[in-house]
Amino acid sequence: MKYIRALFSGFLVWLSISISFFILGKIPILKDSFLTQAGIVMLLTIFYAIAVAKFYYRKKSNIKGLKLGILMSGTALLLDTFITVPFVEIPNGRNYQSFFYSPVLWLLVFINIMSVYLYWRNTKNAYK
Template sequence: MSSNKILSIVCASIVWVFGVSFYLLSFYIPILENPEQQATIVLVFAIIPSACFGTYLFYKKGSMKPSTLALTFVFVATILDALITVPIFVIPNGGSYSEFFGDPMFFTILVEFYFIVLYFGTYLIKQEKA
């Protein structure tokens, strides 16, 4: 496996850790009556700087088309959700794989994640060439 692929997986994993951390931490600061909704809102906003940070880290040392990097980030996050998030955090709280992966917000956040990495990666590449 090439160093670019390994670096992209590591950076994607770092972003995933940030996302899960913000999601879980939001339960300890109750603001809304619905803690699940609050956690989702926190994740929607937290994924922006997290994805930018991961993209920035990758492009400091790596080289890859932004669209490929974005797909890698989304794929890694989905795999980590399937292997870690659902069995450790969702199922013990009464959820299921179908509930987690069937939630429209899951796909909304994935699309958001993809486009943040795509656009910020494109921006970073253009800045590097300028």
């Protein structure tokens, strides 16, 4: 199993989602509507997760999709703990509790895991 590649995949998903929120926060029509931004990012997360899963599975690997999705999401959550919350959330008046209790965060985690799992399940014969 290629853990470094899986962790890097999680970094790519985290980076893509972070950049998406940053860009959407700068668009005048969307900057005041977190739920609209979150909805757009949730849709984008499906594409990010699939793209990163394709990247991961280019090198043949026997890791199951659910495990890869969990590793990727865990990596992203770890990066949120050490980067997003202290450097983005806290300066904007929020805290760890408000960030990690947000249902949007856990929906994004679920969407990422399920997207990777479904991609793997639908293509697993190609990677045996």
